[in-house]
Amino acid sequence: MTMDINIQNKVAQWLNGNYDAETVAAIKKMEAEHPDELTEAFYRNLEFGTGGLRGVMGVGTNRMNKYTVGMATQGFANYLKQSFEGEIKVALAHDSRNNSRFFAETAANVFAANGIKVYLFESLRPTPELSFTIRHLQCQGGVVCTASHNPREYNGYKAYWNDGAQLVPPHDKNVIREVEKITSPDEVKWTGGEANITIIGKDVDEAYLQELQTLSINPEICKQQHDLKIVYTPIHGTGITMVPEILKRYGFTNVNIVEEQATPDGNFPTVVYPNPEEAEAMSLGLKKAQELDADILLGTDPDADRVGIAVKDLHGKWILVNGNQTAALLFNYIIEGRKEKGLAQPGDFVCKTVVTSDLIDVFAAQNNVTCYNVLTGFKWIADLIRRKEPAEKFICGGEESYGTMIGDRIRDKDAVSAVAMICEMAAVARSKGKTLFEQLISIYIKYGYYLESLISITKKGMRGAEEIAEMMRGYRENPPAAINGSPVVMLYDYQLQQIKDIKTGEIKPIDLPKSNVLQFVLADGSKISARPSGTEPKIKFYFSVNTTLQSVDDYDKVTAELEAKINGIISDMQLK
Numbered sequence: 001m002t003m004d005i006n007i008q009n010k011v012a013q014w015l016n017g018n019y020d021a022e023t024v025a026a027i028k029k030m031e032a033e034h035p036d037e038l039t040e041a042f043y044r045n046l047e048f049g050t051g052g053l054r055g056v057m058g059v060g061t062n063r064m065n066k067y068t069v070g071m072a073t074q075g076f077a078n079y080l081k082q083s084f085e086g087e088i089k090v091a092l093a094h095d096s097r098n099n100s101r102f103f104a105e106t107a108a109n110v111f112a113a114n115g116i117k118v119y120l121f122e123s124l125r126p127t128p129e130l131s132f133t134i135r136h137l138q139c140q141g142g143v144v145c146t147a148s149h150n151p152r153e154y155n156g157y158k159a160y161w162n163d164g165a166q167l168v169p170p171h172d173k174n175v176i177r178e179v180e181k182i183t184s185p186d187e188v189k190w191t192g193g194e195a196n197i198t199i200i201g202k203d204v205d206e207a208y209l210q211e212l213q214t215l216s217i218n219p220e221i222c223k224q225q226h227d228l229k230i231v232y233t234p235i236h237g238t239g240i241t242m243v244p245e246i247l248k249r250y251g252f253t254n255v256n257i258v259e260e261q262a263t264p265d266g267n268f269p270t271v272v273y274p275n276p277e278e279a280e281a282m283s284l285g286l287k288k289a290q291e292l293d294a295d296i297l298l299g300t301d302p303d304a305d306r307v308g309i310a311v312k313d314l315h316g317k318w319i320l321v322n323g324n325q326t327a328a329l330l331f332n333y334i335i336e337g338r339k340e341k342g343l344a345q346p347g348d349f350v351c352k353t354v355v356t357s358d359l360i361d362v363f364a365a366q367n368n369v370t371c372y373n374v375l376t377g378f379k380w381i382a383d384l385i386r387r388k389e390p391a392e393k394f395i396c397g398g399e400e401s402y403g404t405m406i407g408d409r410i411r412d413k414d415a416v417s418a419v420a421m422i423c424e425m426a427a428v429a430r431s432k433g434k435t436l437f438e439q440l441i442s443i444y445i446k447y448g449y450y451l452e453s454l455i456s457i458t459k460k461g462m463r464g465a466e467e468i469a470e471m472m473r474g475y476r477e478n479p480p481a482a483i484n485g486s487p488v489v490m491l492y493d494y495q496l497q498q499i500k501d502i503k504t505g506e507i508k509p510i511d512l513p514k515s516n517v518l519q520f521v522l523a524d525g526s527k528i529s530a531r532p533s534g535t536e537p538k539i540k541f542y543f544s545v546n547t548t549l550q551s552v553d554d555y556d557k558v559t560a561e562l563e564a565k566i567n568g569i570i571s572d573m574q575l576k
């Protein structure tokens with residue numbers, strides 16, 4: 001295969017530029033032995049996706065290495081200097097991944113050499129704590145070196161603006177424009193500003209923990225139910241730094257850590273993927289929860305912004321709760337809890353993403369709380385808060401992909417607060433003689449039973465990205481007329497920013513930025529969404545079906561019906 005001329009030029013730049021001997025040797029080796037890998041490493045530059053820059057670690061413009069981190073930081077520094085006057089400050093953190101500390105120190109040195117004041121965490125911390133720190137220390141920007149829940153060969157760069165939110169347009173595009181102007185490592189200021197770096201730690205931890213304590217709605221019940229039996233696993237990530245402490249401060253005394261996964265380790269030795277969405281990543285925790293006959297299991301991802309939970313079902317069998325169910329439970333607890341406590345105000349709003357359960361829209365409306373829908377990515381939830389404040393007040397936000405954000409002081413998804421509040425919610429349920437699972441069923445009975453499921457198909461590399469684009473094009477050009485026997489009645493195309501009523505042909509606009517997402521709404525109320533992931537080489541299909549549930553006695557039967565419906569949709573779409 002002959003290599004595209006643009007790729008050849010980029011490779012030549014790296015071979016002839018001021019790159020270290022190790023990098024040059026690695027490129028030459030790939031050139032000789034694996035030219036296809038060389039293409040993958042250089043065919044594009046890393047871009048800001050749903051959650052910052054993310055890539056496999058290695059040499060090349062499409063990889064995470066000290067050069068791409070250094071250039072991204074130089075570009076970010078340039079843009080911060082154009083955007084703000086006076087002293088500029090940034091906060092930096094990192095997770096437990098291999099090279100995360102090195103990348104964070106590299107970024108710290110580059111910012112500092114550009115005359116920017118840097119607050120660098122002394123060691124690993126959760127991503128949400130960094131979001132908090134930006135506001136707390138009044139910084140103009142920030143970075144976390146993490147690839148979140150991605151496989152171990154990845155790393156990444158989550159970049160933040162002065163409100164503690166990840167970059168959205170135009171800032172992300174503008175930073176990339178600055179990065180693209182940099183053609184050689186010689187244009188990066190690598191060192192020379194060490195005096196501008198301040199190491200931070202305990203004081204900020206304390207402020208963050210105190211902030212999280214203010215979120216509690218029923219602190220007295222947590223104390224009363226202090227012996228709620230909790231099993232927690234940080235899956236070798238940053239959660240260990242804050243989660244046990246916040247649980248203690250909420251008053252919980254029976255917290256059992258999964259010891260085999262307690263030590264931060266970038267090889268994530270006990271799991272295939274460090275992602276609580278994967279059942280396998282939760283299996284050691286489940287084993288411990290079963291042995292201890294615990295009330296709840298919680299697991300956080302490496303940068304502690306997403307949380308997965310497991311509880312016992314009606315028959316005492318342990319089940320993994322999906323992200324939609326956790327979000328529904330938590331939103332419901334917060335909305336109803338605030339109402340009961342007299343904290344609810346006109347102008348309160350919640351926010352979720354367009355691929356997250358519509359059950360939340362239903363109960364928010366019935367409780368007079370506005371529910372907004374945004375594109376996938378917490379950066380869009382944070383963006384909405386910015387656009388609505390101060391007229392409307394953000395209460396909580398969340399998404400199917402195992403994340404929530406409570407209150408407006410932390411502007412990114414936060415598993416530390418989520419763990420605390422989920423345990424509080426379990427404590428409140430227990431004080432009423434209920435389990436969390438029973439609580440979920442009560443929500444279904446009151447507002448409607450929505451069942452969701454997700455299929456992700458991995459397609460790696462340049463070819464994979466093309467295949468995913470082709471699949472999306474196929475659905476767009478030839479949308480199905482019916483799925484699983486039910487006609488498609490509405491077609492949402494977020495790329496075209498329009499909703500089409502299939503029967504009448506009427507078209508309505510979608511007031512969101514353009515995004516490659518399609519949704520088919522069926523006559524029976526089911527909804528199927530398709531979109532390429534913005535963080536991993538995957539295409540994602542989301543399925544949502546719903547019906548009414550009269551009583552807990554019908555739960556098993558109705559669940560089986562809804563599951564059969566989802567399976568019917570999946571097989572009709574030939575996705576399995």
Ligand SMILES: O=P([O-])(O)O[C@H]1O[C@H](COP(=O)(O)O)[C@@H](O)[C@H](O)[C@H]1O
Pocket residue numbers: 050051147148149305306376377378379399401403413532533534535536540
């Ligand atoms: O990876 P994290 O935990 O930072 O999470 C990031 O990616 C998730 C998956 O995105 P996608 O479906 O595009 O892969 C998003 O849902 C989330 O809002 C975003 O913050």
Ligand SMILES: [Mg+2]
Pocket residue numbers: 147148149301302303304305306
């Ligand atoms: Mg994460």
